[in-house]
Amino acid sequence: MINTSPRRRHRVWSALAAVATVGLTATTALVLSSGTAQAASTLGASAAESGRYFGAAVAGNRLSEAGYANTLAAEFNSVVAENAMKWDATEPNPGQFNFSGGDQIVNWAQARNMKVRGHTLVWHAQQPGWVQNLTGQNLRNAMLNHIAGVANHYEGKVFAWDVVNEAFEWDGSRRQSNLQTQLGNGWIEEAFRAADAADPNARLCYNDYGTDAINSKSTAIYNMVRDFKARGVPIDCVGFQSHLASNENLSSYQANLQRFADLGVAVEITELDVGQGSGQAATYETVTRACMAVSRCTGITVWGVTDKYSWRDDNPLLFDGNYQKKPAYHSVLAALNNGNPGGGGDSGQLRGAGSNRCLDVPNQSTTNGTQLQIYDCWTGANQQWTYANGEISVYSGTTRKCLDASGGGTANGTAAIIWSCHGGANQRWNVNSNGSITNAASGLCLDVAGASTANGAKVQLWSCTGAANQRWSFV
Template sequence: MSAPAGRARRVLAATAVAVAGTLAVGMAVAAPSSADAAPTLGQLAAAKGRYFGSATDNPTLDNAPYTAVLGGEFNQITVGNTQKWMYTEPSRGQFDYTQADRIVAFARAHDQVVRGHTLVWHNQLPGWIDTVPAGELLGVMRNHVANVAGHYRGEVVHWDVVNEAFEEDGTRRQSVFQQKIGDGYIAEAFKAARAADPNAKLYYNDYNIEGIGAKSDAVYDLVKSFKQQGIPIDGVGMQAHLILGQVPGTVQRNIQRFADLGVDVALTELDIRMNTPRDAAKDAQQAQDYRTVVNACLAVTRCVGITIWDFSDGYSWIPSVFPGEGAALIYDENFAKKPSYWAVYEALGGTTTTTTTTTTTTGDNGTGCTATYRVVGQWHGGYQAEVTVRNTGTAATTGWRVGWTLAQGQTVSSLWNGVLTTSGQQATVRNATYNGRIAVNGTAAFGFVGASAGTNPAPVITCATT
């Protein structure tokens, strides 16, 4: 499927460092005008000539609170699973794009560019691949790449053409493609992708290549060889599935050495996992780690963007693969922004204001809470604030409410993740239908945009749970 010419030109104009100025996306709330609203991560990244995006999967597209953040905060989307071979060609020669098309349509509706993921990978293959004779597999691979990349021609700005072709020691992974086709299969996949979509940027993508080591050296040598031979390659994707406190010290230098080969670099699947449960010290370290990674990308001109591997801890792949680990993303399970979000926000050039908050705890049946009020952005005549409710009791909550008195000249113009009522200057927010339950020591959060006249003092805030 080819995009209509006008749309194809619009999408492709937004690729790589041309992102700045073309990808401004709206807030996840409708009330404030773009002139007054605090910037999103996508807008901040675009101002620096980059994108900041998220991966997503089809089941989450039916979750309204989730899609409000996905569609409003980011200027790029990666199709997490449903562009992979097992979904797009489940039977030999029979292609199905239904699920991936839905994500691409969501991105188009929200003015977001799409990274395609992935054309050739050793994992998530349909079972019939293993039965293809060695002499036929190259043709099958070329046909798959031609069909999938051709279907999304003009809709996808980057393709992860080949994914994870190297072992940790830098040797070739013995995938079905390596065993039956040989070393040349990677180059052939890139050639087929270029023929199918001449305007998409073509990437090699892998994990544990963020720092300098045997595996990243092997990828470096591959890219260098391809450039010398004229094999079409435009970029390297560093997945960046990282561990708390273990960001490689050579990450910026490594990004730079790939850029010096004449290719772009993207951080394609960023998350930073920790041993759970979270605590304040782990949150602080994670925030610093995210800041380090974002700064490393910003320091290299050809580092074109960053994608987190989904944005909410509730939808992370980590706990299912690494038992006892998780909390790897920048939003928590209730879509509250974590300290890591604000580290990214500030690294991208956003400004935040820390406020002093008074909290109270009330409740019964073993329940109780604290509420933390934070002004996250201020501008002439307006501000954006976030309130985080933490369950400090001994049982899960069924609901919560927060109250405060608006200062003279303060009003609330729009609010999300809660239900607002006002009486004079008294504001009360109760939980929404989907976030009233908070586990012990868990959190929920709501945010709002307000107007102010003169000073914008932090209020005395109260909290109660049921």
């Protein structure tokens, strides 16, 4: 065991982070188990059953329209501001911030138990005029101050940020924006580090369009993310805008999502819309199925609620101008209802609420029967857990092991161990919204023995009490 590594950022978003839409019961939205999702009747409710979100981009001035607001509240469990959080809207003059538009959307969403994505901290477009003529260190300071001001303001209210938006060209080269030409290749990393410092609990994403296939652009971004992960740059997810045509070639879409997920980041569909045409419903379904098939695909956002307010003129959304459900809506809902459980940011360290230490395999052992403990959090593979399809596993490939109730025990004090994955009930787990992790066979909670907070304290199963030694969060 190495215990001298620096502490990682204090992520506290839960493994599943499921939130209820209006009318969605807590048990439906917040408790996941293996098996097929229930047949929910709204997009947000269905997504929540697998620990995901289904959101929409929102314009605050539309919230006073009954059809718009009612459809948004009934069907979605997440929102993102179309424009209200961009640089020109939030900092029209140097150091003078205006959060009124973003606050309106956040307050509206919070009143309805909806999640909020943040979009976007740094982008070459929609910069206020005073930024566009800055050079060198003046531009760098402006960027860093802007990130700090906006991310600090929304800390704890936004679960994820598009930190950097659209920084690559189609051929995989860097976009020659003022940010690139003035600040050089390191500016994206600088932005992520600044966002991490400003809001260490938010999920930090890179977001771009034209990355739906395995192509030059997506591969360049993949290489950047791989480099960032190798060097400890704080990046947590990649956003795929997915502005698509009805006949889009999506033959490599799922594989593309999966290769990014395999780097250890979440993937999110962030701005989905599909042009009208005979293939519209099928294209929406393909995208949704791809997300549901990738355990680290945390959710989908469509870029708008209704066709009549879309930025496109080809009726690309799920509701028509009269807020009627289109065939694409039904295709998406069916794909959500038939998808795999276990999505939703379900990977990383499992941090104990009582101890602030991580679920750990002692001495990086891969031996069946090794009892788990808590230990100071570090970056080793023996603290990297993945929750998918009811299993919580550590390591990968031939050494992959599952969290297991020793001997199939169902009594208090049963040791929590690692064992070769076999799909038995003693290796099936429910990750719950209150932070508890319960065994499918026994119903007992994953528990730190004696409520200890010390390094090396053993982990076991025990009757659920709701105490801090039984609460965990993916970090």
